[in-house]
Amino acid sequence: MAEYWKEPARRALRADGLRIADLDTSARPGFHGDKAGGKRLLVERGRVLAGEQEKLYANGRSGDRRSVLLVLQGMDTAGKGGIVRHVIGSVDPQGVDHAAFGVPTEEEKQHHFLWRIRRALPRGGQLGVFDRSHYEDVLVARVHGLVPEEVWQGRYEEINRFERELVDNGTTLVKVALFVSLDEQKARLRERLQRPDKYWKFSPGDIDERAYWPAYQDAYQAILDRNGTEYAPWYVIPADAKWYARLAVTELLIEALRDLDLSWPAPTFDPAAELRRLERS
Numbered sequence: 644m645a646e647y648w649k650e651p652a653r654r655a656l657r658a659d660g661l662r663i664a665d666l667d668t669s670a671r672p673g674f675h676g677d678k679a680g681g682k683r684l685l686v687e688r689g690r691v692l693a694g695e696q697e698k699l700y701a702n703g704r705s706g707d708r709r710s711v712l713l714v715l716q717g718m719d720t721a722g723k724g725g726i727v728r729h730v731i732g733s734v735d736p737q738g739v740d741h742a743a744f745g746v747p748t749e750e751e752k753q754h755h756f757l758w759r760i761r762r763a764l765p766r767g768g769q770l771g772v773f774d775r776s777h778y779e780d781v782l783v784a785r786v787h788g789l790v791p792e793e794v795w796q797g798r799y800e801e802i803n804r805f806e807r808e809l810v811d812n813g814t815t816l817v818k819v820a821l822f823v824s825l826d827e828q829k830a831r832l833r834e835r836l837q838r839p840d841k842y843w844k845f846s847p848g849d850i851d852e853r854a855y856w857p858a859y860q861d862a863y864q865a866i867l868d869r870n871g872t873e874y875a876p877w878y879v880i881p882a883d884a885k886w887y888a889r890l891a892v893t894e895l896l897i898e899a900l901r902d903l904d905l906s907w908p909a910p911t912f913d914p915a916a917e918l919r920r921l922e923r924s
């Protein structure tokens with residue numbers, strides 16, 4: 644670990660003041676090593692993450708109401724699905740509350756934009772994962788003018804108040820924005836069109852969305868600038884190298900879980916007495 648990360652991932656990746664236009668999506672902030680080392684480390688750190696998550700889950704079973712919520716945002720092909728499969732896939736699924744947010748259903752459209760989000764929040768002791776999130780309501784909604792400007796403009800502050808409330812109620816937010824370059828996105832979309840096992844990941848609309856890339860960059864910049872708070876900062880992850888992005892998210896989650904300073908819950912029984920009873924049984 645020390646060999647590869649010379650500073651906490653949270654410090655290396657925090658978005659404060661970052662301009663997306665200047666971001667090198669092939670960079671590996673904070674990581675010192677090569678791809679082979681990174682991949683080996685990912686396996687090792689996945690086990691560490693699983694151990695930390697198990698402690699959170701165990702404490703949740705004992706009444707601890709705290710939770711950790713990973714919020715994943717990124718353009719199509721940025722690798723959100725891979726993070727869910729490979730990073731979240733390394734922990735016990737019982738302890739994961741996963742939710743993906745697509746185009747709102749008819750029912751969801753009848754409600755405030757945070758309605759469906761509130762319903763999907765992680766329970767105490769759980770690692771929550773949002774594959775897309777309330778941020779879509781200031782990203783796609785802004786870029787495509789799905790609501791009038793005064794509506795989406797008001798959402799930034801609403802989101803800050805909402806996240807403040809979550810944090811005050813014991814949820815640690817780990818907000819991650821993954822960025823690939825426009826060329827890398829083209830390569831990934833091309834692959835989806837050339838491999839039968841990847842067709843299912845492709846939607847024709849993904850190509851149309853590429854024309855809105857600059858508008859999305861502006862919308863992403865706005866969430867970093869307006870919703871990167873002390874209590875719920877944004878982390879920006881250059882994601883051209885999938886292994887790096889997965890490792891970076893793994894590290895961010897380990898750091899968030901370790902911050903909770905969890906120990907194994909104390910027994911509600913006398914282990915020595917129970918052992919004696921067991922031997923006699």
Ligand code: ATP
Nearest residue numbers: 719724743744745746747775779780783784789846
């Ligand atoms: P992904 O692209 O995340 O892998 P997908 O292609 O399978 O997922 P869905 O998950 O069904 O598609 O939906 C994702 C789409 O839903 C995205 O285009 C996203 O912009 C859109 N979406 C998500 N939230 C909203 C929202 N609040 N309003 C409008 N569109 C939204």
